[in-house]
Amino acid sequence: MLGSVSPSANGIIDQFVPHELKDDKYWARRRKNNMAAKRSRDARRLKENQIAMRANFLEKENNALTAELQKAQAVMESLKKRLAMYEAV
Structure with a gap:
């Protein structure tokens, strides 16, 4: 028997490869897959960092605009009273 077959979370069938069938082609595919997985993780991490930086910037901008609005409303109330x-x- 070559090994067991089980479906993975994404629906692709994973096959266990016995040690005696792990040739150079197998290891080349593993290296290629490992590099692709690393690139994918790095890209996701970069995107998450960019989103966090953008959220931080927008939060600061929102706070500044809120303060500016409150100041303008206070001036408006003062002018209404006058x-x-x-x-x-």
Whole structure:
């Protein structure tokens, strides 16, 4: 018997390869797969870092804009009160 066959999480059938069948071609495929998996992990990590940096930037910008809005609203309220004093006269 060559080995057991079991479906993986993504639906691809994984086959166990007995030690005696692990030739140079097998190891070349393993190296290629390992490099591809590393590139994929690195790309995902980079994308996650970029998203985190963007979120941090947007959060700071949001805080600054909120403070600016509050300041503008305070000025507006002050001007409304001054205008109300002149309208009452």
